[in-house]
Amino acid sequence: MRTILIGPPGAGKGTQAKFICQQYGIPQISTGDMLRAHKAQGTKLGLEAAKFMNAGALVPDEVVIGMVEDRLTQPDAAKGFLFDGFPRTVAQAESLDATLARLGLKLDGVVLIEVADDLLVRRVCGRRTDRRSGQIYHLEYNPPPPDADLVLRDDDREETVRARLKAYHDQTAPLIPYYEQRGLLRRVDGVGEMDEVTKRVLTALGAS
Numbered sequence: 001m002r003t004i005l006i007g008p009p010g011a012g013k014g015t016q017a018k019f020i021c022q023q024y025g026i027p028q029i030s031t032g033d034m035l036r037a038h039k040a041q042g043t044k045l046g047l048e049a050a051k052f053m054n055a056g057a058l059v060p061d062e063v064v065i066g067m068v069e070d071r072l073t074q075p076d077a078a079k080g081f082l083f084d085g086f087p088r089t090v091a092q093a094e095s096l097d098a099t100l101a102r103l104g105l106k107l108d109g110v111v112l113i114e115v116a117d118d119l120l121v122r123r124v125c126g127r128r129t130d131r132r133s134g135q136i137y138h139l140e141y142n143p144p145p146p147d148a149d150l151v152l153r154d155d156d157r158e159e160t161v162r163a164r165l166k167a168y169h170d171q172t173a174p175l176i177p178y179y180e181q182r183g184l185l186r187r188v189d190g191v192g193e194m195d196e197v198t199k200r201v202l203t204a205l206g207a208s
């Protein structure tokens with residue numbers, strides 16, 4: 001399975017990606033997680049990316065594209081992959097198409113998780129991640145266990161979330177017609193219980 005999850009910040013891409021990757025035995029390739037790892041390690045790439053991420057803006061295409069090309073050559077990606085948060089611009093999608101064509105690979109489908117903006121802000125502002133396990137929680141919708149070591153992402157404050165939403169509508173939403181025209185887009189309603197949304201995503205991918 002070679003697939004992409006797209007959707008606005010807080011739509012549930014990271015949450016659903018974990019279930020889908022488990023189901024198909026494929027790696028989750030999250031450019032957000034990769035960039036946060038660079039930030040945490042203080043690499044040159046991470047320091048550069050942090051300026052954009054902390055402002056709620058997208059990291060420049062060439063930085064992300066290079067990082068993804070490297071990741072795709074790792075052995076675990078040979079059996080398939082799920083992109084979470086990539087591509088995010090038409091330029092990134094075109095570059096991915098070219099890379100896949102070079103490798104003789106095709107996408108199986110692109111799942112768009114749809115959620116209204118007001119709900120997204122509540123979801124993102126209430127998100128907490130367990131530093132040790134990487135598990136994603138929500139203070140109200142999916143409360144963490146008492147022993148979790150919780151961390152709030154630097155970009156999960158309301159004004160930054162609103163900037164991220166604007167970046168989504170301006171720069172990422174054009175991917176919807178891009179993949180629709182290629183017959184790859186499947187729309188999934190992202191509102192509802194998490195396991196209900198998982199069933200919708202799996203159905204969209206043809207798994208059940």
Ligand code: AP5
Nearest residue numbers: 009010011012013014015031032053059085123127137138
């Ligand atoms: P990234 O890490 O990709 O963040 P994002 O796309 O903004 O998405 P989020 O991680 O905020 O949300 P999600 O959809 O994964 O939702 P989640 O499952 O956590 O990117 C961060 C930044 O990195 C970008 O702003 C940009 O600067 C940079 N970047 C990354 N990729 C890039 C690229 N390709 N190009 C350029 N720049 C790039 O869920 C959210 C919350 O809701 C959680 O608390 C969860 O518990 C809860 N929740 C989930 N599902 C449900 C449900 N069904 N009901 C109730 N609550 C739910």
